[in-house]
Amino acid sequence: MNKVPIDEILNKVNGIKITHKRKTRIRVDVDADSLPTLLELIKGRASYIHLSAITCVDWIADNQFELVYHVWSYEEKCLISAHTRIDRGSESNPAKYVSVYDLFKPADFFERDIFEMYGVTFIGSPRMEKFILTEWNGVPPMLKDFDAEAYVQETFKWTDYNPDWLQELTDQGGGIAVKPEDIRTAGNTHNMSTHRERDKAKAAAVKANEKMQGWKQ
Amino acid sequence: MKKINYNDKGSILNPLKNLQFYARKPVTEPLGPRPASASYRGFHINDLDKCIGCSSCQKICDNAAITMVEVPSIEEDASKGLRNLRPAIDYGRCCWCALCVDICPTSAIEMTREYVHVCDGDETDSYFIFPKETGIHGDSFEKGWTKTEDSDLLDRARRPMGEMEPEARIDNFDEIVDGFTMEMAIEEASRCVDCGLCEDACPAHMHAPNYIRSIYEGNLEQAVEWMYETNPFSHVCGRVCTHICETACSLGHGEGESDPIAIRWLKRFAMDNVSKTKIKQIARKGKSRKKSGKSIAVVGAGPAGLTAAFDLVKKGHKVTVYESLPKAGGMTRYGIPNYRLPKDRLDQDIEVIQSVGVDIKYNVKVGTDISMAQLQKDNHAVVMAIGMQMGRSTRIPGSDNKMVVKAVDLLRMIPKGDEFNVPKSAVVIGGGNVAMDIARSLARLQKQKYNEVNITVSALEQLGKTFLADDDEVIESKEEGIVILDARGPKQCVIENNKLTGLETVKVISIFDEQGRFAPKYDEENLQFHEADMVVEAIGQMSDVSILGDELTEELEWNRGRIQIDGNGATSVEWLWSAGDMVKGPDVINAVADGHRVADDIDKFLNK
Amino acid sequence: MRPENYQAVKLGQSNEYEIFIGPNHPGIEGNYAFRLMLDGDIVVSGKADAGYLHRGFEKLMEGRLWIQNLAIVPRICVPDPAPMEVAYSMAVEEIMGIEAPIRAQWIRTMQLELSRVAAHLFTFGGHAATTGMYTPMFWGVADRDLVLDLFEDFTGGRVYSIYNIPGGVRRELPPEFLQKLSNLLDYLESRQNDYDNLLFTNQVFVDRAKGCGALTQEQALELSVTGPNLRACGLAYDVRRDDPYLVYDELEFDIPIQTAGDAYARILVRRDELFQSIRILRQIIERLPSIKGKIRTPIPNPLSWNVRKGEAYARVESSKGELAYYVVSDGGDKPYRVHVRGPSSMHAVQTLEFLAKGARLEDVAQIMFSLDACPPEVDR
Amino acid sequence: MSKHKEGHSKSYEKLKLKTTLKEILDVAVSFEKTARDFYTAMIPKVSKNIRYIVEELAEEEQQHYDLFLSLKNDPYVQSQLDERIKTPTENHKFSDYVQLLDLGDNPDDQTILQYALAREDAAMKQYQDLADNAPEGELQDTFRFLAIEEAEHKLELEKKYYEIIHSGGPQ
Known part of the structure; x- marks a missing residue:
């Protein structure tokens, strides 16, 4: 054929x-x-x-x-x-x-x-x-x-951990700096963790800390 | 293989044959974990000393299992590319894919052959671990999955940069470095892990990860946009920057052959391949439409002064820059030879700055033609950015001879086109980049005039150890026929009948003490004489602060010979700011950073 | 509809019942349910009910970097994960216009065949269990574990190898690996008699399996049945030979077929395939040492890796049939779309519903297992 | 300047006559005082931007002055001197190559540093000479100690000189 x-x-x-x-x-x-x-x-x-x-x-x-x-x-x-x-x-x-x-x-x-x-x-x-x-x-x-990522963030609760080592670091003035969801929800990873981002985060942390101090007093 | 026919009926007795198993030795496995295989992806360990906190592991983690935690006890030094962040791992999310291991630029994070973790419901905190040299349970286990050359996800080798051959370049001032092609640039850019250590390290905090990404995507205009956010001297910095960013680059921290991204060449590539018109458009972006009605005088049209002027003009102020020389650029024009920085590139940077509205008055010497007091009277603020244009002398015996000259003075004459007698032979004292610049410039002039190079560089510092000039400079100088005599201290300029005949040097056994401070030891017996028609001193520079006038000098606070400034560049006098080399020491990118700082502070001050 | 809310319903005056099998029926891999309308113990109609393990893989993949998806794809089919990695990698390579080095292709082929061996062993056991025979199930799982030991040895993971990467494989084989593989193949061959006696020529099993869930070739083709299920209907079709990938065109192997198209024919095809895989692996053991060179074609660093615009449909023959990945890139650092075409999406839905009709209730599990349905491929 | 050179040679004669440790220290203390006063007097005369150098020099001389003074009053002075002499500081002779200039009316930073270097160098050599010519024992040890002190001081100055004058260059 x-x-x-x-x-x-x-x-x-x-x-x-x-x-x-x-x-x-x-x-x-x-x-x-x-x-x-x-x-x-x-x-x-x-x-x-x-x-x-x-x-x-x-x-x-x-x-x-x-x-x-x-x-x-x-x-x-x-x-x-x-x-x-x-x-x-x-x-x-x-x-x-x-x-x-x-x-x-x-x-x-x-x-x-x-x-x-x-x-x-x-x-x-x-x-x-x-x-x-x-x-x-x-x-x-x-x-x-x-937006599946947003849905997950809204719907589910991430487990909060508080192990001893983290407490120790926090007492020394350190502790959690960049959470994974901060990187992910930004969508575009290439703009993250540069010094400006970190400075902003640090400033926010300092402010939050001040607020806490205020509460305590 | 025995065939089974579909149509066979099988036999009810066949399974009974397996009763023979009763005669076989039973298979027993010991209770408890067996050692996992040599490449097992078990729990993580992290060498905290190798880890630099670049966060690449966090970014590659497909399950968001890695949190970066700040460890205050760990050294943080942006200029070395060290952050005090370290990964902590949530085993509730980890899927043990080991991509974090394979991407780690420093091979700090690895996995062990340990794989059992058991905990009760109320011990969930034990899922979140901070790996150190030991794993989840604080025990040392044999390593399982570690990075191999094959599994490494990073491209370690820098794309080679083409250069003009020594024979081709020695008799002219043409630019030596070829620059990238589009393909090479994209390949080079693709190596970037976007950790931002470069941006942290850069004095001006240039958004290197962003423009590298833009170059990778082939969008050069966007790359230039990123550059102009922080640096109006991108052409200059694309060529002659000290590139602290590359020292900080996480790829450069790797073991063995691992090159940092060629950030400087990438910047140069993007700048070279976007049209001047387009760059002018980009530079104007964000310029205020409103005029503030305030005016500012800037003394010195070098990188610091012009950057401040550029920023201030964009903020709506009127800026006049006073320059004592016939052209702008400061040391970048009158200090850096053309073969490293072609002057047309510098011209373009300056043209772009002027196109935004910066007014430069040339050949006006502040202190002589116009006083500081006058500037103060006519303006709301004044910026001092005069750089370090005066050379230091060794003041050894004979150094007052007229054929003993200072490098900066000579370097200034060459681009200005001033005539001087090119010496047939010359000795340069000094081991920094300025010494190399003048040596190589003189070598070119000698080649043009006498067709042979006769230059000796004599430096206190030792090659390969304490030497100050960049390695590239040393290599290229040697290629061009320049003799470098390291570890030699100048003893005297030998003068016979009022005529310079050469330089006598003495051997330096060691130059610094354990603290890295100057503590030279000499071998007095080891003397050497270098014949020369000219001795060039390139040991250091200073600023001509005499232009301030006695009154202002007295009014100002000083800090070890330099004008005292606060973190924003403000001096102790309300209307005066100072920026650049004269307060920070010589470096273009630092000067640019200073210019921004000063501009921000002045703007704040004027809007008060 | 959740099963805990479900109660068997007697419908009206007839003898019909609607009942629910699953989602954790021992005869079914993974969480999958089947709603049956019964008349007595004869199935009037069946309806596949998925969704119990929907993890939205395809959606997840659109939100992750190209390379991050490698940690996801194997999870779509636990018993036979290797083809997932390979198909995804092949699709990405096709879009990029690169090819894995020849040595990597051989290693991938080895991985695929090992995975097929593991999957078939698992299926023998599972299939036997649906007829009430549990010893082959233990054997199948135990022997599969020996294969997993080898996976652990060369990929670093027992089940989810995450061993492939676009451009090649992540690691060289460990020393002595081929010897270990050869020993394992010897052992598996030595087990043939045991399996034959206990399962394949066991009259009880043969009687149960023959005629159960029979498909004609026409029906199979109409329903897009592939893999051993299609070959059990007499069509010698295999992606490995008919749309060759990796190095299959350099290997000698037969395509076993049966004609009856029923559960017994299907398991016999699988049994023969297992030994064809051993045959292939033996050739690889022989050839691989002489194939030198790199195992990876470099790709840009994965954090800034933009795969150029394009699309590719990569097909491989998994232990269950035609597995395909359709990957679309819009030039970004993440896939724009990944479509997973698992063979079970045909077998576990329409074919199963078709075959269940008229079957007896006790055969339903066997029909499903004899199709080697892997519900996550439906539910991806 | 010339006045001071003279002062040095005069002091040499002065010191040679001394025999007891305390007397030597007395003279040494007075030398340091002279130097301190010299630099202190210079402070307002130099331009403000380089004044820090002179201030620091005065401060260093003050420290020396304090040290010698406290030594003089130290009951265990002998044992301390022994300690010092066992670990002599090398004289690297860097200052030999720094030409001694006149300070002039309006000296710049380099001139001041060079002057100070030369001054310390001369002092060191002086004590060294004295030590060489003194009889072994307490007296020689004292001179040696003073020589080492001056050498150390000179070394510190050399470091400062390098850091201020050899400031590198533009890239």
């Missing part, structure tokens, strides 16, 4: 951009409208029957979600990653996209996962419902605007 080169099949889709990354990886970029057609084509005409994964990426700055469909062909021994972008939507008008469940059964799992983690509704997917986060009522947590 004459094999049709994969590019020829892919090029049937309007506006497609094909990037051959290496022998077993092809990246294609298509419009959201053309993506189901593309998947149908490569499944039906080029044996790409194994849906390896669907990934959602939140490009918050572009106000878009990127959906990536990784499809493998056992015969071609090649993986096509089909990228498309959809509107990110808003709280009142969540993002929607069409399900590929009728083409690939495993889409059930991936689409449900994306629905739960990113809030994208896939029309035609059999189970648009909660799965992992059954007791979660907040925003979909994988969204870039959900």
Whole structure:
């Protein structure tokens, strides 16, 4: 049987951009409208029957979600990653996209996962419902605007330790100088612990100490 | 391998074959912890003497398990890159990945083969430990995971800096150092662990970690923005800074071959690759739109004076700088040879400062052309920043001969273009960087005029031990054919028939005592004569404070020969501040730092 | 829905019951639940219920430096952590456009195969336990521990090796290591008869496993089943051979298959694979000493390491099937997105739900274990 | 200046005549007093910025004066002198190469230091000579002690000289 080169099949889709990354990886970029057609084509005409994964990426700055469909062909021994972008939507008008469940059964799992983690509704997917986060009522947590670090700081209490050695150091005028959460919550680590930061921290400590003294008197 | 066919039914008797196990020796393991493997990631230990408090372990810790604690009993010295912070570890969070071990610039933190810790519920404090040479239970265990060359996460080697070959540079004053390419700069910048020790050490507290990061990200304009926050002499400092930052750099503290980041060359790279127009825009950022109506006079257009002027102008004040010489820059222009600092770079720094609105009056000598009293009358504040422009003499016999000259005077003549007779042979007395500067400058002039170099440097100090000049200077001087005679004390300038014939020196056996103070021992028998047409004295400098006038001199408080200032540069006289070399000793970056301090204080004073 | 709030519900007039298995059922790895609708002891339908060990790894990874994630990834699958490290490192390397030195690739291959051996031993025991046989479970765990001793020896950690790093591996092998490995392989081979007698040819086990949870090849492909589960349906497909990575194309090994597609076929595939892994390891022992050179390609220091813009989909064959990491970088010092595609996300949800239908209640645990489902891959 | 040089040679003659320890110390004390008074008188005459040098010199001479005076009154003076002589301080002769200048009306810091160095050097040599010519015993020990004291003082001055004059240079 004459094999049709994969590019020829892919090029049937309007506006497609094909990037051959290496022998077993092809990246294609298509419009959201053309993506189901593309998947149908490569499944039906080029044996790409194994849906390896669907990934959602939140490009918050572009106000878009990127959906990536990784499809493998056992015969071609090649993986096509089909990228498309959809509107990110808003709280009142969540993002929607069409399900590929009728083409690939495993889409059930991936689409449900994306629905739960990113809030994208896939029309035609059999189970648009909660799965992992059954007791979660907040925003979909994988969204870039959900700050997990802040959530943790607000929700959980760090253990406070008071070992003897720390007491000794504190008595000598030392003790805790830079807490790990100070470094982490700053987000950008490269600005920390320089002398200004430390001076500020020291000044704050001195002030706090003065306040304490005031209380004692 | 025996094949098993899916269709075999198996046998109910097969499992019974394992009854033979009753005849086998039982496997027994002793109770209690067994020694873990030689590279086990057990509990932490930290060599408190090796640790410098750079906090890299804290930053790499992916579980926020490391808290930096301040230990007052440990030495803290910013200029050496030592902080008294040490890591404490929360084993409630630690995941024993050992990234802290692998990143530690000084290999202070390591892990042992100890791995058992048991405690009751009310002993949770025992999870938070302060590792020393011993681990969690205060016992010494064999080391487990320690850093190896492979696991080291840091790049220890500095990118090599290209230099002009000695033959190519000896007959001209062209800049010697090539500078980085973009690729090299990014690679060099990528080595930075962002500990901030450099920023602590820098007298002006330049935001080195920030601009290194910007360079790494390829954003040179942003790098320059960071620089101009603290230093309007970034071109100059990118070339001739004493780079205390590099001494402090945590990467330089590593064992074996571990180079500090080439912070100075990175600064130079960023400055060289951003256009002058852009730099002018950057320099203007934050300039006050409002005029304060206050005016300030600055005496001396060197780094200290101009930095103060730059800051004050940006704060909305009117600043006039008085300079006795025809161009600005002070010692950076009239002391540093062109091959180390091309004058066009200095010109640019000054042009940028002027573009912000600093007015410089050249060829005006305060004390002669205009008195201090007049300056006081015309202004709300005066800044003295005249530097140290007068050379010291050894005053050994014969040193009053006219062919015995001072290095600073000669160095000043070269950029001014003043004519003087280049000696066929010369001896330089002194072992500091000024001695090297004049020796190398004269060598170039000799090469141009006579096509051969005949310079001897004679210094009290011993090479490789007590020598004052930078190693690079010594190496490059030797490459250029300059003879350095170390550990020799000048005895006399030999004069015959009123004509200088050379210098006689005596051997120095040792120069400093145990306290590091001057206590020379000489070998009187070991005399040497160096023939020379000229002897150049480069032993020290002083400030020409006579321009203050007797009255002001008497009114001021002094501190061991220098004007007494407080931490902000204010003198004992209300309207007068002093900054730079004349109060702090010679160093560009210190002068810049001083300029900022003084400007801040004056601004506060004027807004009172 | 928390299990303590759950009570078996008898639904109306029918014989149907809804019951809850898990989240700590001995037949299930990790914390994972399964809600079953029963008619008598026949499962009418099942619904996978995850979320008991959701640690938000993918979210965590977006907030950590590239290298810090290496301490997280192995935790996604406790029984077989090595492929996680390798896949993540490979993805990052692909984005950066660097390659691990050849010696590091051999060492990684060795680590992966050792990990596969450990994982399969664990699965034998677990699978046997779901049929009520506990001795193989003890054996499997005890023998796996010997493999963990070797991991401790060369990676510094018993379970979470944290041994890989983009660009290579963190440490050279300790002296005498290959000899120790060779001794272990001898020992494992010597155990073959014991395992065969007790488990693989034990009629009780064979009867229980045969026909249990059978999949046809078509069904398997439709459900994106991979790994030993797919090979038990007769398709000789293995990422190691079909999308080769590291040095697998230089190694000789067979891809064992079975055709029945049931629990017994699956465990037989695993048994054969274990010995293929030993075969691979023997080749590595032979070749590795002659492969000299560095074990790491340098990367910038991790605190200021910006990985250039790009994305990569790195796939490896874990003991459970196709494991993939999709990593996206926006040029920053942290990953913009990491998507973990664990094989169990297919096996433990849709396939399990499909196979449970019509099965008897007592077989459900075996079906799940015979799929070698690792719930953290679902719940990452 | 010339006056003082003269003073020194005169004092040499004076000292040579002395035989008892106490008498020698008396003269030594008076020398230190002269020196102290000389520097003290100089303080207001020099520019304020270098006044500290003269002040310090006066202070040092005062300390010497106090020391010799207390020695003189010390009942155990003999044993103390023995102590000192067993650990002689070397004379490094640095001052030999510092040309002796006239102090002039408006001396600068370097001139003052050079003058002081020369003065201490001359004093040291004087005591040394006296010691060499004195008979062994108490007398010689005393001269030796005085010579060592002056040598030490000179050494301190040399350090100061180096630190003030050799101030390094710009980079």
